[in-house]
Amino acid sequence: MRNRSVTYLPEVTFHALADPTRLAVLELLRGEPRSVGQIAGAFPISRPAISKHLRQLHKARLVLESRRGRHRFYRLNVAPLEAVDLWLERYRMFWAANLSNLKWFVEQEHAREMGKVSGKGPSKAPSKRK
Numbered sequence: 001m002r003n004r005s006v007t008y009l010p011e012v013t014f015h016a017l018a019d020p021t022r023l024a025v026l027e028l029l030r031g032e033p034r035s036v037g038q039i040a041g042a043f044p045i046s047r048p049a050i051s052k053h054l055r056q057l058h059k060a061r062l063v064l065e066s067r068r069g070r071h072r073f074y075r076l077n078v079a080p081l082e083a084v085d086l087w088l089e090r091y092r093m094f095w096a097a098n099l100s101n102l103k104w105f106v107e108q109e110h111a112r113e114m115g116k117v118s119g120k121g122p123s124k125a126p127s128k129r130k
Contacts, residue, residue, distance in 0.1 A: 013080045016060035021045065022053050026062060026076060033066070033075035 016022055021043065028034065028042055036054065040047040054074060057063040062081070063074045 012060045013084050016056050016062055022057055029076040033073045035071050035073050
């Protein structure tokens with residue numbers, strides 16, 4: 001078998017995470033791997049419905065499947081979530097800068113209304129206050 005890198009696509013991951021039941025399954029799997037029966041027992045829906053959710057999570061590579069005898073066990077795979085976090089980082093930086101600019105603008109408008117105007121522009125990096 002060839003060594004191949006795995007690419008996680010945020011849109012596939014987002015689609016899988018869009019359902020509250022699938023989110024709850026992932027939360028359940030944070031602790032330890034569980035069998036399909038254990039997962040299904042934690043929800044008020046049918047086992048076939050849980051199996052459909054697990055297939056979607058497996059397709060998005062959010063869970064990994066293993067077999068022991070005739071039982072299937074699922075465990076959380078955090079790699080796709082890390083890929084989404086990396087993808088979102090670009091937007092965090094964008095919003096931090098824009099919110100910093102908005103803060104500066106609002107403060108300038110408030111100061112202008114109060115009769116005090118500062119000549120300084122917004123800082124490049126958002127300030128960190130305690």
